[in-house]
Amino acid sequence: xxxxxxxxxxxxxxxxxxxxxxxxxxxxxxxxxxxxxxxxxxxxxxxxxxxxxxxxxxxxxxxxxxxxxxxxxxxxxxxxxxxxxxxxxxxxxxxxxxxxxxxxxxxxxxxxxxxxxxxxxxxxxxxxxxxxxxxxxxxxxxxxxxxxxxxxxxxxxxxxxxxx
Amino acid sequence: xxxxxxxxxxxxxxxxxxxxxxxxxxxxxxxxxxxxxxxxxxxxxxxxxxxxxxxxxxxxxxxxxxxxxxxxxxxxxxxxxxxxxxxxxxxxxxxxxxxxxxxxxxxxxxxxxxxxxxxxxxxxxxxxxxxxxxxxxxxxxxxxxxxxxxxxxxxxxxxxxxxxxxxxxxxxxxxxxxxxxxxxxxxxxxxxxxxxxxxxxxxxxxxxxxxxxxxxxxxxxxxxxxxxxxxxxxxxxxxxxxxxxxxxxxxxxxxxxxxxxxxxxxxxxxxxxxxxxxxxxxxxxxxxxxxxxxxxxxxxxxxx
Numbered sequence: 001x002x003x004x005x006x007x008x009x010x011x012x013x014x015x016x017x018x019x020x021x022x023x024x025x026x027x028x029x030x031x032x033x034x035x036x037x038x039x040x041x042x043x044x045x046x047x048x049x050x051x052x053x054x055x056x057x058x059x060x061x062x063x064x065x066x067x068x069x070x071x072x073x074x075x076x077x078x079x080x081x082x083x084x085x086x087x088x089x090x091x092x093x094x095x096x097x098x099x100x101x102x103x104x105x106x107x108x109x110x111x112x113x114x115x116x117x118x119x120x121x122x123x124x125x126x127x128x129x130x131x132x133x134x135x136x137x138x139x140x141x142x143x144x145x146x147x148x149x150x151x152x153x154x155x156x157x158x159x160x161x162x163x164x
Numbered sequence: 165x166x167x168x169x170x171x172x173x174x175x176x177x178x179x180x181x182x183x184x185x186x187x188x189x190x191x192x193x194x195x196x197x198x199x200x201x202x203x204x205x206x207x208x209x210x211x212x213x214x215x216x217x218x219x220x221x222x223x224x225x226x227x228x229x230x231x232x233x234x235x236x237x238x239x240x241x242x243x244x245x246x247x248x249x250x251x252x253x254x255x256x257x258x259x260x261x262x263x264x265x266x267x268x269x270x271x272x273x274x275x276x277x278x279x280x281x282x283x284x285x286x287x288x289x290x291x292x293x294x295x296x297x298x299x300x301x302x303x304x305x306x307x308x309x310x311x312x313x314x315x316x317x318x319x320x321x322x323x324x325x326x327x328x329x330x331x332x333x334x335x336x337x338x339x340x341x342x343x344x345x346x347x348x349x350x351x352x353x354x355x356x357x358x359x360x361x362x363x364x365x366x367x368x369x370x371x372x373x374x375x376x377x378x379x380x381x382x383x384x385x386x387x388x389x390x391x392x393x394x395x396x397x398x399x400x401x402x403x404x405x406x407x408x409x410x411x412x413x414x415x416x417x418x419x420x421x422x423x424x425x426x427x428x429x430x431x432x433x434x435x436x437x438x439x440x441x442x443x444x445x446x447x448x449x450x451x452x453x454x455x456x457x458x459x460x461x462x463x464x465x466x467x468x
Binding site for chain 1: 233234257265275
């Protein structure tokens with residue numbers, strides 16, 4: 001009953017159609033949208049760090065697993081969490097260009113203006129605010145290993161898949 | 165005409181392959197997923213949230229992550245001009261361990277300069293979160309928490325406000341447009357004095373939009389319920405009991421003074437929030453106390 005030839009041709013045809021979705025033919029470039037992030041050997045915050053990436057740096061998408069993306073930068077390859085990346089281009093730009101006209105849609109402009117350190121300083125002086133505590137607070141950083149032992153010590157166990 | 169089986173098989177295979185691919189792409193592009201997979205939110209609710217986020221995307225979403233960071237820092241400085249930090253390194257370390265671990269289990273573990281937490285020295289029952297990832301919790305709020313799970317619920321709720329970008333949405337739309345469309349002076353590292361004065365005023369007004377909403381008026385009820393929903397997702401995912409959120413709200417209900425200027429003023433009543441949460445978690449069940457976890461929690465609370 002089954003015409004094997006037609007089935008096989010069909011499967012091959014459909015598989016070819018599906019290729020762009022699993023291995024993008026056109027390169028997908030993503031931009032780092034956090035000050036600093038890490039490229040890791042495995043899709044996990046416990047993965048070994050391959051290299052560091054910084055704000056506005058571009059990486060090439062190699063594999064997409066939703067929350068984690070395998071990307072490359074130069075010769076380095078590794079996993080970065082999706083929340084550290086954006087599909088929008090972040091443009092570092094100074095000078096006269098009007099943000100409205102100078103930036104294509106889908107791009108975010110780091111215009112010469114905008115809310116930046118200079119405006120913060122003005123705002124601080126005008127309102128006599130003290131940023132010392134904000135700076136101190138921003139220095140408190142917990143490492144992944146500390147988080148691991150915190151969870152372990154508190155017997156905090158994530159539910160197994162299917163429990164939810 | 166009789167269609168051969170083989171064509172049918174090919175067609176089914178095609179549909180499965182292509183629709184599977186479509187789902188993967190969607191899942192990858194939805195940055196604001198609040199946990200449809202966990203079954204906490206049904207697809208209709210998720211669609212509504214995504215739709216509203218998309219509609220607003222042309223406005224506050226157009227701030228660069230760096231601009232959001234500067235907005236958040238200034239909001240933090242305003243909070244700290246009204247409340248003193250609680251100077252105790254151990255308790256602040258503990259709240260950062262808990263808070264940063266929760267943030268890492270969320271849908272948005274990475275934010276421009278990371279999540280940071282601080283206890284405020286006040287008997288008010290209050291908590292604030294800035295768009296840049298700074299979270300403040302008062303001593304009074306800590307005293308409403310009887311377990312680490314309950315404190316985790318408070319922090320998860322604040323993390324949710326950040327991820328859902330509730331703070332940024334308090335900024336007046338014209339201010340956002342102004343901030344995003346003003347021209348820069350060629351070759352100048354600094355703004356011209358006139359421009360600078362205008363930009364500073366705009367920045368200042370934007371910060372005040374956020375702080376007055378956060379501290380004085382409160383977000384909409386809808387935002388508070390959304391933050392509770394996301395908090396339930398975060399708590400479940402990491403392994404805390406989401407009923408702790410209900411337990412904390414019950415305790416808060418007893419402590420809040422009617423007419424007070426804190427959570428009593430800026431949040432929907434604990435009872436109305438509990439009713440909504442129970443729709444997600446089922447009826448309230450007392451949170452089981454895990455001995456080791458409770459011991460470290462009490463060690464910290466004793467320091468207050």
